[in-house]
Amino acid sequence: MSQVVSKANMRFMRPMILALVLVTMGLSAPATSHPAASQRDYTLLLYCDWNYSGCYGAWFYSEEVTVVASYGQLDIFPGGSWGYSGCPDCMRMVENYGPAPQPVEGGGGEACAIPTDFHQVGSGTDSGSGTLHFEYTWSSSTGNKADLSACEMGERVSGYTANPFPSPPFKAGLSPSDPTELSFEATRDAEDNHQTPGPFVTPFTGATVTASQIYRYRCPCNNNNAWVTLMGPHDIVRTVTENGSGGWKFVISKSGSSATINPLQ
Amino acid sequence: MWKQIRIVVVSVAIIATGESIVTQADARHQPITMACSLPSESMLGEPLVLECTVENQSGDAVWVDFGWNRIGQFQLELQASGSALQRARPSATGLGGVSSSGKVEVLPGAHYVQRLLLNEWLEWSRPGMYALRVHFGGTISTSVGDVLEIVRDYALPFRLRPGVPGELSRVAESLLKKATLSSAAQDRIEAARSLSFMRDPAALPCLRRLALLRLWPGDAIAGIERVGTEEASRILTELSGSTDPDIASRAKASEARLKSRRK
Numbered sequence: 001m002s003q004v005v006s007k008a009n010m011r012f013m014r015p016m017i018l019a020l021v022l023v024t025m026g027l028s029a030p031a032t033s034h035p036a037a038s039q040r041d042y043t044l045l046l047y048c049d050w051n052y053s054g055c056y057g058a059w060f061y062s063e064e065v066t067v068v069a070s071y072g073q074l075d076i077f078p079g080g081s082w083g084y085s086g087c088p089d090c091m092r093m094v095e096n097y098g099p100a101p102q103p104v105e106g107g108g109g110e111a112c113a114i115p116t117d118f119h120q121v122g123s124g125t126d127s128g129s130g131t132l133h134f135e136y137t138w139s140s141s142t143g144n145k146a147d148l149s150a151c152e153m154g155e156r157v158s159g160y161t162a163n164p165f166p167s168p169p170f171k172a173g174l175s176p177s178d179p180t181e182l183s184f185e186a187t188r189d190a191e192d193n194h195q196t197p198g199p200f201v202t203p204f205t206g207a208t209v210t211a212s213q214i215y216r217y218r219c220p221c222n223n224n225n226a227w228v229t230l231m232g233p234h235d236i237v238r239t240v241t242e243n244g245s246g247g248w249k250f251v252i253s254k255s256g257s258s259a260t261i262n263p264l265q
Numbered sequence: 266m267w268k269q270i271r272i273v274v275v276s277v278a279i280i281a282t283g284e285s286i287v288t289q290a291d292a293r294h295q296p297i298t299m300a301c302s303l304p305s306e307s308m309l310g311e312p313l314v315l316e317c318t319v320e321n322q323s324g325d326a327v328w329v330d331f332g333w334n335r336i337g338q339f340q341l342e343l344q345a346s347g348s349a350l351q352r353a354r355p356s357a358t359g360l361g362g363v364s365s366s367g368k369v370e371v372l373p374g375a376h377y378v379q380r381l382l383l384n385e386w387l388e389w390s391r392p393g394m395y396a397l398r399v400h401f402g403g404t405i406s407t408s409v410g411d412v413l414e415i416v417r418d419y420a421l422p423f424r425l426r427p428g429v430p431g432e433l434s435r436v437a438e439s440l441l442k443k444a445t446l447s448s449a450a451q452d453r454i455e456a457a458r459s460l461s462f463m464r465d466p467a468a469l470p471c472l473r474r475l476a477l478l479r480l481w482p483g484d485a486i487a488g489i490e491r492v493g494t495e496e497a498s499r500i501l502t503e504l505s506g507s508t509d510p511d512i513a514s515r516a517k518a519s520e521a522r523l524k525s526r527r528k
Contacts, residue, residue: 131361152450155363176360177518179511181483184334184365185451193333195361215363 112221113140113147115186118230124257132194132252132259136215138186138230145187151219153190154183156227157236159212168201169240169248169264170209178211186217194236194252200264204248208239213254240264296323301399301419303383309392310428310465311436313383314455315339315399315421319369320376327371327413330403333357334364336381338403343387344396353386367403380455384462389425397421433467441471445478457481461488466496473500482512490519498523 118138127133140147158179165174174197184190214232218225236254243249247263301317317339319329332338336355343351357364371377389395399419406412440463443456460471461484469492476485486504489497501523504516 135366136363149449149451152454153363157360157362177483177515179483180360180362181481182362182364183450183454183481184363185449185454188369189366190363191366192363193357193361195357197359 111142112219113142113144113151114219114222114228115139115148115151115153115217115230116141118215118217120231120255121189124255124259126257126259127193128259130196130198130250130252130259130261132254132257134192134194134254134257136190136192136231138189148186148219150221151186151217152183153186153215153217154181154227155192155213155215156181157211157213159210161208161210163209165209165238166205166207169204169207169250170238171197171199171201176211183218186219190215194254194259196238196250196252200240200250200261204240204264206239206241208237210235210237212236297321297327297405297413297415299329299401299405299415301401301421303397303421303423305422306424306426308428308432308436309389309425310433310463310467312440312459312462313423314459315381315383315397317379317381317399317401318376319371319379319405321371321373324373326373326408327405328408329369329371329377329405330367331369331379332367332403335367335369335379337367338401339381340400340402341383341386342398342400343383343389344398345389345391346394351387355381355386382455382459382462384464385458392425392427395423395425397423428465428467430467433463433465434470437463437465437468437471441474444475444480454481457484461485462491463488464491466492466494468492469494469496469500473504476504476512476516479509479512482509482515486512486515486519490523493523493526 115138118136121135121137124132124134138153139145156179157176160176160178163175163178165171167174212233213236214234215230216227217230218227222228234255236252238250238252240248240250243262245263249260249262250264251258251260253259297320299317299319301315303313303315307313319327321327330338333356339355341351341353341355343353369377369379383397397420399421401415401417401419404412405415437460440456440460444453444460447453447456457475457480460468460475461481469489472485472488472492476482476489486501489500489504498520501516501520505513505520507513507516
């Protein structure tokens with residue numbers, strides 16, 4: 001399969017009215033002329049779908065808005081996305097036609113809110129059973145965390161030095177997705193629990209698995225909705241070693257904190 | 266049609282002295298309530314979402330501890346006639362990971378709705394009658410730490426009718442629309458996750474688009490794998506050739522697991 005993918009920030013795109021289509025966030029309304037509101041940041045995601053010989057795209061707004069879109073010779077797909085026959089024309093379409101849907105209602109031109117001052121709260125703690133617990137908090141660039149409702153906060157863990165984990169001593173078949181990516185709405189604080197499914201398998205033997213973690217965010221109104229790293233990378237290290245008393249122990253560590261199972265049974 | 270279940274709650278009246286008095290009365294007349302609901306009828310293959318609403322009609326803010334990822338304090342039991350009882354408690358799987366703090370503040374006069382995608386934690390494969398029991402093990406407390414009593418157990422029967430491909434396609438399109446166009450991140454994330462747990466071939470075109478949009482490629486590819494049909498395999502093969510190394514590696518791993526299951 002061959003595929004062309006492009007991201008374009010259409011912020012300054014001039015509308016070219018060939019067809020008016022009113023697209024609301026989930027609702028349709030009669031197509032009428034609206035005075036253009038102030039420009040808002042938004043992102044266009046676009047890819048060329050060779051299977052269907054067309055482009056496919058979607059827009060993200062920093063707030064709920066009503067838009068009047070100029071689509072030119074485009075087909076409108078359900079969901080406010082659009083199609084355009086002829087993949088090679090994908091980029092030319094963006095450059096020459098510029099769907100550039102302009103918000104006409106909602107918002108009021110608020111500033112783009114992004115997370116700031118992301119930091120760990122206290123030290124990591126051993127919450128038992130080999131689970132290492134962390135808490136994180138952050139602020140909004142606007143001073144109001146509720147303004148981050150359009151943003152995602154999340155993590156990416158990748159680069160496991162052994163995948164699947166060696167067994168023994170780890171449970172057989174332990175094979176995490178690499179990368180592991182998780183996200184949630186950025187209006188609330190975060191907690192992070194690093195755990196290791198058991199049971200550990202005998203005969204115990206020394207082993208270490210390390211992975212690299214970053215914390216990150218993305219907001220539709222910022223950086224084309226691409227992820228922005230806030231913290232990291234830092235290592236998450238899982239180790240099984242002899243405990244000095246004739247047995248074995250498991251230690252998981254990150255950012256100077258650790259959790260332990262000692263002895264392993 | 267199923268009659269709506271009338272939910273009677275035990276609620277708390279806070280008197281001027283600051284002491285709590287527990288009384289039992291109808292939810293509509295109490296200052297702080299929790300009520301959980303579920304559509305009484307759904308289609309097989311359609312995402313089924315439990316909604317629990319905390320309403321604060323008191324004059325003070327309250328804190329609700331929903332646990333891990335704001336759903337960890339819900340315990341679920343599903344019984345279908347002639348089938349074994351399923352139990353589930355949402356929790357971090359595998360190696361864990363980052364999640365939203367479970368504590369939510371509900372201001373005076375406000376309400377908060379927590380949604381839980383049942384398809385992620387329970388499985389069903391046949392049309393018919395089902396009985397869902399929900400237990401909330403979390404707490405609702407005042408700003409000074411007083412724990413409020415609420416109704417914690419809910420019985421929610423529902424009927425699943427056979428899936429209709431055309432209708433399921435429309436459901437999938439609607440979820441893709443929400444996942445890509447909703448202004449609230451939470452709505453986008455939940456829609457993408459719901460789409461990925463449809464476990465129905467009708468969802469495949471939208472899951473493929475979601476993967477190609479590179480928004481939640483992990484959810485999209487896992488959803489394609491869960492469908493597990495020949496068409497799903499074909500899409501995974503296609504995605505394995507993606508120029509995005511993450512998408513390509515995830516798709517290859519999913520495809521390998523599908524092939525392994527078929528052997």
